[in-house]
Amino acid sequence: MIAHWPLIGRREELSIIERTLGEDQYRGLLLAGAPGVGKTRLAREALAAADAAGCETKWAVATRAVAAIPFGAVAHLLPPAEEKSTHLQLLQQTGQWLAERAGGRRVVLGIDDAHMLDDASAALLFHLVINGIAFVVATLPTGVPAPGPVTSLWKEGIAERLEVQALACSEVSQLIEAALGGPVEGLTRERLWQLSRGNILYLRELIRGGRQTGDLACSAGMWRWAGPVSAPPQLAELIQARIGALPPALRDLGELVAFGEPLAFRVLAQAGVSAAEVEAAERAGLLSTEEAGTDIRVRLGHPLFGEVIRSQTPQMRRRTVHITLAEAAGSVGGRRSEDAVRIAVWHLEAGILPEPELLVTAAGWALAALDYQLAEQLCRAAGDAGPNWQAERLLAQALVGRGKAGAAEDLLVGQFALARTDAERTKIAGIRALNLYWGLNRPEQARDVLDQAAAHVAGSAHRAGLDAMRGRFLLHAGRCLQVLDVLDPVLADSGVPHRVMLEAMATATMALVACGRYDDAIAVAGRGLPLARPTTGEGWLLALDELASTQAIAYLWSGRFTATFGLAESGYQRALEVRSSPNVAVWALVRGQLAAARGAMTEASVWLREAIATLGGPAPLHPYQGSIARAGLDALAQVAALTADLPAAQAALAQADALAGPPIRLFDTWPGPVRAWIAAARGDIPAAVDLALDTAAEARQRGHAGGELNALHDAARLGAPARVAPRLAELATVVQGDLASLFIRHVKAQMAANGTGLDKTAASFAALGANLLAAEAAAEAASAHQQIGRTASAAASAARAAALAVTCQGARTPALIGLHEPASLTPRELEIAKMAASGLSSRAIAARLVVAVRTVDNALGQVYAKLCIGGRAELSSIFTLPEAALAAGSMGSSPRTHLAHAVSPAG
Amino acid sequence: MDLAAAMNELPEVHAKALRLHRAGTDASGIAEALDIDVEAVGPLLRVAEAKLASLLAAPDPPGRLAPDTTGQSPGTDHEPGS
Numbered sequence: 001m002i003a004h005w006p007l008i009g010r011r012e013e014l015s016i017i018e019r020t021l022g023e024d025q026y027r028g029l030l031l032a033g034a035p036g037v038g039k040t041r042l043a044r045e046a047l048a049a050a051d052a053a054g055c056e057t058k059w060a061v062a063t064r065a066v067a068a069i070p071f072g073a074v075a076h077l078l079p080p081a082e083e084k085s086t087h088l089q090l091l092q093q094t095g096q097w098l099a100e101r102a103g104g105r106r107v108v109l110g111i112d113d114a115h116m117l118d119d120a121s122a123a124l125l126f127h128l129v130i131n132g133i134a135f136v137v138a139t140l141p142t143g144v145p146a147p148g149p150v151t152s153l154w155k156e157g158i159a160e161r162l163e164v165q166a167l168a169c170s171e172v173s174q175l176i177e178a179a180l181g182g183p184v185e186g187l188t189r190e191r192l193w194q195l196s197r198g199n200i201l202y203l204r205e206l207i208r209g210g211r212q213t214g215d216l217a218c219s220a221g222m223w224r225w226a227g228p229v230s231a232p233p234q235l236a237e238l239i240q241a242r243i244g245a246l247p248p249a250l251r252d253l254g255e256l257v258a259f260g261e262p263l264a265f266r267v268l269a270q271a272g273v274s275a276a277e278v279e280a281a282e283r284a285g286l287l288s289t290e291e292a293g294t295d296i297r298v299r300l301g302h303p304l305f306g307e308v309i310r311s312q313t314p315q316m317r318r319r320t321v322h323i324t325l326a327e328a329a330g331s332v333g334g335r336r337s338e339d340a341v342r343i344a345v346w347h348l349e350a351g352i353l354p355e356p357e358l359l360v361t362a363a364g365w366a367l368a369a370l371d372y373q374l375a376e377q378l379c380r381a382a383g384d385a386g387p388n389w390q391a392e393r394l395l396a397q398a399l400v401g402r403g404k405a406g407a408a409e410d411l412l413v414g415q416f417a418l419a420r421t422d423a424e425r426t427k428i429a430g431i432r433a434l435n436l437y438w439g440l441n442r443p444e445q446a447r448d449v450l451d452q453a454a455a456h457v458a459g460s461a462h463r464a465g466l467d468a469m470r471g472r473f474l475l476h477a478g479r480c481l482q483v484l485d486v487l488d489p490v491l492a493d494s495g496v497p498h499r500v501m502l503e504a505m506a507t508a509t510m511a512l513v514a515c516g517r518y519d520d521a522i523a524v525a526g527r528g529l530p531l532a533r534p535t536t537g538e539g540w541l542l543a544l545d546e547l548a549s550t551q552a553i554a555y556l557w558s559g560r561f562t563a564t565f566g567l568a569e570s571g572y573q574r575a576l577e578v579r580s581s582p583n584v585a586v587w588a589l590v591r592g593q594l595a596a597a598r599g600a601m602t603e604a605s606v607w608l609r610e611a612i613a614t615l616g617g618p619a620p621l622h623p624y625q626g627s628i629a630r631a632g633l634d635a636l637a638q639v640a641a642l643t644a645d646l647p648a649a650q651a652a653l654a655q656a657d658a659l660a661g662p663p664i665r666l667f668d669t670w671p672g673p674v675r676a677w678i679a680a681a682r683g684d685i686p687a688a689v690d691l692a693l694d695t696a697a698e699a700r701q702r703g704h705a706g707g708e709l710n711a712l713h714d715a716a717r718l719g720a721p722a723r724v725a726p727r728l729a730e731l732a733t734v735v736q737g738d739l740a741s742l743f744i745r746h747v748k749a750q751m752a753a754n755g756t757g758l759d760k761t762a763a764s765f766a767a768l769g770a771n772l773l774a775a776e777a778a779a780e781a782a783s784a785h786q787q788i789g790r791t792a793s794a795a796a797s798a799a800r801a802a803a804l805a806v807t808c809q810g811a812r813t814p815a816l817i818g819l820h821e822p823a824s825l826t827p828r829e830l831e832i833a834k835m836a837a838s839g840l841s842s843r844a845i846a847a848r849l850v851v852a853v854r855t856v857d858n859a860l861g862q863v864y865a866k867l868c869i870g871g872r873a874e875l876s877s878i879f880t881l882p883e884a885a886l887a888a889g890s891m892g893s894s895p896r897t898h899l900a901h902a903v904s905p906a907g
Numbered sequence: 908m909d910l911a912a913a914m915n916e917l918p919e920v921h922a923k924a925l926r927l928h929r930a931g932t933d934a935s936g937i938a939e940a941l942d943i944d945v946e947a948v949g950p951l952l953r954v955a956e957a958k959l960a961s962l963l964a965a966p967d968p969p970g971r972l973a974p975d976t977t978g979q980s981p982g983t984d985h986e987p988g989s
Contacts, residue, residue, distance in 0.1 A: 154944070166920075168916055168918040
């Protein structure tokens with residue numbers, strides 16, 4: 001278990017506390033806040049800081065148990081008892097005694113839970129503060145009355161009152177990862193954030209409970225919470241005690257909201273709840289409200305309240321609550337929206353079968369939200385009311401989504417004949433073909449279903465739908481040029497429904513990326529993204545993320561990391577918000593590939609592990625998810641190989657090979673020549689070159705010009721520029737973006753052993769933020785300069801390569817072999833080195849960083865030793881590299897970057 | 908980090924306090940809106956301003972330093988977790 005939780009997100013509070021302690025303006029500090037927010041820890045830290053500053057510190061805790069005893073909380077602070085002392089005398093004697101024991105040092109007194117102080121203790125506290133005998137740091141909960149003397153401290157301006165807030169989302173992420181000592185999967189972080197809302201006590205108890213039950217566990221270097229997160233018993237008791245103290249009417253209201261949140265106030269009003277009751281519940285912290293259009297949306301005050309209330313509600317009362325909710329919501333008219341899902345579910349929970357129309361509408365919404373389990377439940381309930389063709393069609397879709405491919409096929413096989421319109425025929429054929437392709441691994445039969453449907457469908461819009469799916473199957477087979485032939489007419493037809501157009505665009509975008517037509521891919525995705533919105537219908541989020549993530553890859557492979565980062569950041573957050581594992585995995589994969597392209601190997605490894613872990617679970621992967629997992633494992637193997645971690649690379653590759661299901665041939669050349677880099681890590685460079693060239697040939701055969709270009713450049717990086725130069729020149733006329741021409745310049749400079757040219761190439765790579773490529777080119781430049789005796793240039797290039805290599809978090813590629821391997825610069829060393837390189841003196845740097853001059857000089861000494869350079873002059877030549885290059889390895893707002901120093905790239 | 912992103916990163920109450928303050932709401936108005944003592948508004952705003960300043964000084968994400976955003980000033984380093 002975690003013995004000591006780090007203090008995170010409290011730097012500013014501590015700074016204010018220390019300033020208040022150091023100044024004469026106030027004689028005390030009151031830390032107020034909600035229970036569990038971390039007041040006591042902050043007060044403890046304040047006392048530790050005071051102790052370190054030479055103060056005499058004392059600590060006292062007020063509790064309910066000693067609240068009835070005069071001086072109960074501070075008994076240990078009192079002098080030995082003197083008989084016949086009056087109350088006032090005792091106060092004075094205590095003050096004198098404390099001052100004498102402090103021996104001239106300032107006394108700082110910490111009081112935890114000052115609201116529970118007995119009157120005598122509170123009076124003593126006031127006496128000590130008002131007479132300047134002690135500085136007090138006290139904690140008390142917000143909204144709870146405190147004894148008069150304590151209240152006077154801040155009301156009369158004697159002490160400062162600081163409201164301590166719950167942590168922010170990013171701080172919670174940092175705290176979780178710091179406490180667990182490793183990266184935590186994004187969905188787990190998001191869930192823990194949602195449940196704790198930054199309350200540190202809740203967070204700690206949740207994690208403690210998860211560790212005890214084994215639900216929160218670390219696998220392959222990634223912490224993940226498997227299954228639902230529930231409140232552990234200790235936390236449930238805490239919450240229950242808080243809710244149990246409320247009046248019965250508020251507890252009843254809490255039950256309604258617990259089973260129905262979020263609830264519009266008009267629904268509550270329909271159920272007989274008054275505005276005054278909601279207001280009272282809000283004041284008590286039980287509920288929270290927010291404006292929602294013309295209405296007010298009501299939720300519980302904390303997400304964990306719901307779980308505790310629901311678990312404590314008797315079965316009969318649950319039925320009553322569900323009936324109340326269903327009737328109230330139904331009577332205010334919520335049937336034309338996703339409210340239908342909730343109304344239908346409330347009916348079912350109450351044991352009442354609602355109208356089949358409501359169930360079918362609700363099932364449609366559940367499918368749109370990708371909640372296949374609920375959709376199945378609703379469809380089956382509709383079927384219980386009698387034969388229902390619509391419910392059966394939706395049920396088939398739900399079964400496909402749940403991976404019950406055989407049962408879905410049994411339903412779908414007869415549905416085509418029952419369809420009455422071309423739209424229905426197209427829809428059914430599409431679902432069935434997808435199920436045959438992915439679920440049952442029968443690609444030929446899937447194509448037959450599409451052909452058969454095409455023969456029965458007249459409208460061009462419906463034919464376009466079938467073509468869009470045909471295009472997708474061709475894409476998965478890796479036949480990208482044919483994909484574009486099939487889809488070009490669809491993309492040019494303005495009459496095609498949005499849903500079909502989106503699918504065609506997503507497919508075309510991927511094909512264009514594979515073909516190296518990055519600008520075209522970006523343009524097509526740019527046209528499609530505005531079409532992807534909830535009104536598009538089922539699967540709109542999948543379509544949106546498919547388009548956006550492929551666009552992100554197009555930006556990445558054409559060297560535009562800015563745009564990749566922006567898309568990946570927002571896409572990842574969106575996927576977390578809707579808790580869609582496949583989408584989170586896709587974006588984690590993109591972020592991993594971006595980090596790898598920047599040379600940030602540790603960060604890449606963490607993101608790729610997250611992509612894989614997010615898809616992991618007790619159930620076998622859906623084939624589509626398997627293809628994402630396979631791409632993630634391939635990329636992870638490559639990152640491990642680039643850091644010369646052969647066992648990790650081979651393990652990842654073996655794991656990828658073991659994944660069942662039809663492979664997506666498109667991805668075969670997608671991450672690059674993985675096996676080539678593994679051979680290189682083994683030291684077998686000739687084999688590595690051959691494998692890279694094999695990958696390039698395979699990509700060429702399939703028309704994957706982008707993959708071919710990358711593989712050929714990798715062969716050049718492995719030492720075979722002459723073997724790839726002619727074909728690279730041809731590809732430069734096909735592959736879009738700046739990277740292609742940069743690769744050619746690099747290879748030409750390699751072939752000519754042109755040190756100056758390689759230096760320029762290194763600078764160009766560095767300007768893009770591609771640090772590993774930049775480091776390799778700089779190392780090659782050093783070698784080229786050395787060969788013709790330009791030792792000064794060689795030293796400068798080598799120093800640049802070393803400076804770049806330290807940002808690459810352990811990368812060890814053949815081009816870097818022979819380069820002096822410096823230890824990583826710490827962030828502070830890097831900061832000081834850059835200041836020194838910019839011309840600042842040690843004294844100026846010391847003043848800016850508020851440290852001693854000797855500290856700066858010591859840090860610079862470390863920098864010179866690590867970079868093997870003589871002094872400031874050489875430092876300047878290294879740190880004139882573009883900022884992006886130096887920054888890319890260790891900076892960024894990513895929640896992953898703070899782990900860069902804690903985790904090795906391979907795990 | 909830009910202002911909008913930094914505001915989103917702040918704890919909710921700090922962001923709300925800053926928005927109200929910048930909109931010209933006085934201490935009693937802020938205290939009422941946040942349901943805290945009026946005496947606590949000053950320190951709360953100081954903490955919020957300090958947190959915001961830390962976030963604004965945090966480095967730009969890697970892509971923003973790339974050359975296709977020429978004219979942007981380079982970010983500054985910060986220590987992980989700071």
